[in-house]
Amino acid sequence: MKHKEKPGRRRFLTNGLMLAAGSTLIGPSLFGAPSILKYYNKPNSMINGVQIGVITYSFRSMGNQSAEATLKYVLDCGVSAIELMGDPAEAFAGKPENPVDRKAFSRLWKTKREGKLTRDQEKEMAELQAQTDSYNKQVAAWRGKVPMDAFAKLRKMYNDAGVTIYAFKPSAFKKGNSDAEIAWGMKTAKVLGASHVTVEHPSDDAHTLRLGNMAKKHGIYVGYHGHEQQTPTLWDTALGQSPYNAMNLDFGHYVAAGNKNPLQIIKDKHERIKSMHIKDRQTVAHGKGNLVWGSGDTPIIEALQLMRDNKYAFPATIELEYAIPEGSDAVTEVQKCLAYCRQALK
Structure with a gap:
């Protein structure tokens, strides 16, 4: 049986899309504009105390994947804080x-x-x-x-445009990476201004202990990301190993994994969550689809309002994973997601 969209959620989505259509998200391009415009029209996606961010993976379908182009996508969306994937930053610094x-x-x-x-x-x-x-x-x-100067320059470019980097996700934290590479990733994250790095949960206690110990040494947190293996206890061993081991909860995947009462994990673990990905997935019973926001079963509105009402400090990260409609693009869809968040938090 086809899952029917709830009328209330449909009205909420319509209001959010109207907000997106009626909002001026960014003024003149910062690139090539006179220097006096440099600090004008900065984005602001801190909404009633809740920082809405975006993972730059959301723009993977865009033709230009440079750090400069990625910043332009972020600015065009009106987002002021991000989880930065490794490729744009490393390419900027001259990676082969x-x-x-x-x-x-x-x-x-x-x-x-x-x-x-x-x-x-x-x-x-x-x-x-x-x-x-x-x-x-x-x-x-x-x-x-590679010298750290290049990453300091990238941070300044983003910060000057009004965008902060709260998390960094290079391919440097897997079991096959050396201690030197892991240390490099953590040092680079700090230079970029990130409070934590993110990595897929390895389901390996020895490796989470290794990362936790190295994170303590470098004074930065490790946020473990999950997919459909997420359960209320997935992170417990890692969290017990080190205060520097933390969570990069994926709320949409958590719903699709079949967990009941998904808001409870936010309430129970909020002190150890460093950032949370948001997307709208269906439950197992409805097919686990990854849908346009407002069409699935993920209680995004309730989660954001929970964060607002309890003053939880971690950012909610837009992750665009649903199929982009014909005639649209990733920037347009992230704009819609941000408008949905604004509507939820107003």
Whole structure:
């Protein structure tokens, strides 16, 4: 049976979209404008005490993935704080270009999970894996010598435009990364102004202990991100290992994972949540879809109001994962998501 959208949520979504259409989100471009305009028309997505941010992964479909273009996307959305993915920042600092066809590699991984790889595809995948391993070694060597000045410059560029970086997510915190790379990622995050780094929860107690110990040494938090493996107790071991281990809760995935009363984990764990991803997913019973906000089962409105009413300090991070409608783009859809948040928090 098709899941029907609730009338109240539909009216709420319509009001939010009208707000987006009627709002002036950003004035003249900061790039190439006279310097006197540099500090004008700064974005502000702190809404009644709740910081709404966006993870720059949301703009992955946009053609230009440079740090400068990413900042422009953020500004055009009217967002004033972000979780920054590693690629734009590292490219800005001169990271070697990746020669691997990542889209082809991703398609092959999906085919492998489905158990449908042909012999020719197995050979192609092995070649791409070898290229990836070689590239990762090249990147590790580059990270060991890149000066921090470039990241300080990037932070200034973003801060001058009115955007702060509260979290940093480079590919430097996995089990296969060396201690030197992990230390590099944590040091870089601090230079960027982030309070925490984010990483997929490894489901490995030894690794969360390792990261927690290193985070304590560098004075920064590690926010572990979850998908459909999230349960109320997923983070308990890591949180008990170190006060520097924390949560990067994904509220939409938490709902799709089948957890009952999803607001309870925010109430119970708010002191250990450093940031929370928001998206609108359906429950298991309705198919677990990732939908336009207001169309799914995730109580985004209630979660934001809970944050507002209890003065929870962690940011709520827009993560655009639903299919972008024809004729639209990621910037337009993030604008709609922000308008939805404004409507919830007004």
